[in-house]
Structure formats: structure tokens, C-alpha cells
Amino acid sequence: ILNVEQSPQSLHVQEGDSTNFTCSFPSSNFYALHWYRWETAKSPEALFVMTLNGDEKKKGRISATLNTKEGYSYLYIKGSQPEDSATYLCASLIIQGAQKLVFGQGTRLTINP
């Protein structure tokens, strides 16, 4: 069974502060790691797809790093804004006959104004 773990489960951050959270995944048979952003009442939206050890991706104030050897990825948000409030999901792409995304439970981020 492939377990993708995210921590913390929820996080409250003051507007303007920076924050980060973790996604852990089995490092064996790694293929790719996805991050999605899921706002309330909307659908999950892809942020990053990461494949190489040491990868770092950035989109505005959000960035992510990847360590495939130890099986973790960090998502960073710099200078949090209220619109960053969402659940952030990571998913490990595995190959079991076909490609499958195995999702973590998510980190629910709330930015307090």
C-alpha cells in the first residue's frame, strides 16, 4: 500500500507571514510528485508537477522543492495573503499497469487577516 502523508493537517497563519508544509511519499518507484491547490467550493487545480531530485518550482509567491531520495516535498508560501487560504494536496504518481495518482489528505491553510 502506498501512503502519501501530509503535515500538518491544518495550519493558521497571519497575513504577511511565510509558511511551509510537507508531503512525504515512498521513495521507491518514484515517478512524479504533483501539488494541487483546492479552494473551498471549487475543484483542485494543478500547481506543480515535479520529477527530478532537487527540483525546485516557483509560481508567484508559492514554491516547492523535491527530495526523491528521502521521499519528501516542501511547499512554501511567502508573504501569505487571504486568497492563499485553501487545501493543498500532494499526490504521488505511481505506475501500476497504468499511471495512478495517490493523494495525501491535504493541508488546510487558513490565512488570518
Added chain:
Amino acid sequence: DSGVTQTPKHLITATGQRVTLRCSPRSGDLSVYWYQQSLDQGLQFLIQYYNGEERAKGNILERFSAQQFPDLHSELNLSSLELGDSALYFCASSADPGLAGARYNEQFFGPGTRLTVL
């Protein structure tokens, strides 16, 4: 807007009933995935179709079935519904992994169907 559409948005039904959820993928996407998100659970993969054929199966109950039609839209059928089937059901689509830029299965999610079983 991801380009993936799902209907209906909300569905309320009774235990023992049968419902059909519908999904239209993004234009050109051949793969359709169904996920279930229950309270306090992460997104659980149910099933994938690729160009009309079942490609992968996840934790899908025997009471649930799906199909993908020649026009690539997909339907998820849930029968003998139980209270525990109440959840948000998402459909996602992805481009052919053989296409440049689509190799790592980036998925585009629809708005979901919220199913309530009373």
C-alpha cells in the same frame, strides 16, 4: 475553469436508490478519472478510462460502475446506495501521456458532484 464539466452539481437521494453522475473531459483529453472525497478522507481514486476502455481500478465498490462513451464523456453509476456513499465525486481528465508535456499525468478536475444519501 478547467474545461471539465460534471452534472449534476448536487444530488440528494435515498438509500437503496441508483444514480448516474456524468462527466465531460477537456477537449482532446482521452483519459477520464473518477475520485471520491468523503468527510475527513483524502481524494480516493475509483477508476480510470482511456479512450473508452477501462485502464485502472482503485478502491471502487462492486455496487459502482463506470463507462466512457465514444464521444469520450463518462458516467459513474452508483447503485444500492448507502448512507456512507454520501461524498463529493470528482471527475478529472488528462491528455494522452504520449503527447509532449503530458507525460506526468497532470489532471484537470471538474467542479464535482455532491451526493447526499438520506
